[in-house]
Amino acid sequence: MIKVNQVSKHFEDYEALKEISCTIPPGCIYGMVGSNGAGKSTFLRLLSGVYQADGGEILFDGEPVWENPGVKQYITLVPDELYFMGGASLERMAALYATFYPNFSRERYEYLTETFGLNPKKSTNTFSKGMKRQAAILLALSAHPKYLFLDETFDGLDPVMRHLVKSLICEDVLERQSTAIITSHSLRELEDTCDQLALLHKGGLVLESDIQNLRTTQFKVQVAFHETYTEKKFAELPVLHYSKRGSVASLIVRGDRDEIAAKIAAMNPVLMDILPLSLEEIFTYEMEALGYVFDPSGYGFAEGEGEKK
Numbered sequence: 001m002i003k004v005n006q007v008s009k010h011f012e013d014y015e016a017l018k019e020i021s022c023t024i025p026p027g028c029i030y031g032m033v034g035s036n037g038a039g040k041s042t043f044l045r046l047l048s049g050v051y052q053a054d055g056g057e058i059l060f061d062g063e064p065v066w067e068n069p070g071v072k073q074y075i076t077l078v079p080d081e082l083y084f085m086g087g088a089s090l091e092r093m094a095a096l097y098a099t100f101y102p103n104f105s106r107e108r109y110e111y112l113t114e115t116f117g118l119n120p121k122k123s124t125n126t127f128s129k130g131m132k133r134q135a136a137i138l139l140a141l142s143a144h145p146k147y148l149f150l151d152e153t154f155d156g157l158d159p160v161m162r163h164l165v166k167s168l169i170c171e172d173v174l175e176r177q178s179t180a181i182i183t184s185h186s187l188r189e190l191e192d193t194c195d196q197l198a199l200l201h202k203g204g205l206v207l208e209s210d211i212q213n214l215r216t217t218q219f220k221v222q223v224a225f226h227e228t229y230t231e232k233k234f235a236e237l238p239v240l241h242y243s244k245r246g247s248v249a250s251l252i253v254r255g256d257r258d259e260i261a262a263k264i265a266a267m268n269p270v271l272m273d274i275l276p277l278s279l280e281e282i283f284t285y286e287m288e289a290l291g292y293v294f295d296p297s298g299y300g301f302a303e304g305e306g307e308k309k
């Protein structure tokens with residue numbers, strides 16, 4: 001269990017992270033989305049014990065990570081900017097990992113090297129950008145960490161490799177009850193992989209939610225009545241968003257599907273349709289309810305906006 005409690009980080013007078021709090025249970029894939037400079041890398045570096053927090057605490061099963069090799073040996077971080085010592089080969093890197101990570105599995109390493117189709121004897125300097133990321137991910141997975149942190153997880157990977165990496169992360173978390181935190185600029189990249197999603201904006205955690213919960217508690221309702229009506233007709237319902245075209249209203253409603261259906265049916269509509277929402281739509285409406293302008297096209301917030309309305 002990872003507990004992050006009111007954690008802040010400054011770089012000189014710039015506040016990169018502002019009192020972040022979250023709890024991440026074992027067996028969870030936690031996705032963090034945020035635009036450039038939101039603080040994703042800083043967050044992962046704090047969690048890996050690379051940076052020291054200026055305030056708050058970060059606990060792994062109750063133990064602090066900062067200057068604590070006992071905790072750090074169970075964490076692997078694949079950073080956004082990859083570095084392989086002196087262009088070492090995968091073989092050489094694997095030997096290094098084996099000395100640091102007590103759970104490192106040679107068998108897993110050999111299996112993954114073959115799965116990714118990388119030459120373990122070649123210098124990593126000769127690898128393409130995507131191959132370097134594959135190499136870093138396979139080394140991290142071979143370490144069998146309790147905590148797997150991946151920054152800009154899919155950067156440089158082609159669609160086939162993205163799919164493979166997603167499957168491997170899911171498999172690892174499911175089989176070993178490890179915890180994965182993965183970051184991306186794009187909600188679309190993370191929505192089919194994560195159990196929980198967090199939105200980081202200008203150093204603050206503006207939304208954090210369980211994906212399954214989000215998907216099953218927000219709906220689009222299309223409804224029409226014989227009589228003329230306004231938004232007031234739905235005052236009893238938890239409506240996040242209302243629009244009307246002609247006689248048909250579209251409502252975004254939060255709550256239990258059956259209860260919502262029963263309440264609307266009791267109003268005798270001539271038309272009623274309850275539709276599921278995509279995760280992008282859900283995030284957009286949730287953010288709107290919080291007073292932010294959210295851009296669902298993949299980069300979190302609309303250009304120059306993302307402020308509370």
Ligand SMILES: Nc1ncnc2c1ncn2[C@@H]1O[C@H](COP(=O)(O)OP(=O)(O)OP(=O)(O)O)[C@@H](O)[C@H]1O
Pocket residue numbers: 011014016034035036037038039040041042043080185
């Ligand atoms: N070592 C550092 N020194 C000074 N400022 C830093 C340092 N590291 C990060 N920052 C600043 O902190 C803020 C958050 O940076 P961070 O790299 O965590 O964002 P990010 O969400 O990972 O962004 P990106 O998606 O562009 O990689 C930025 O404004 C950045 O300039």
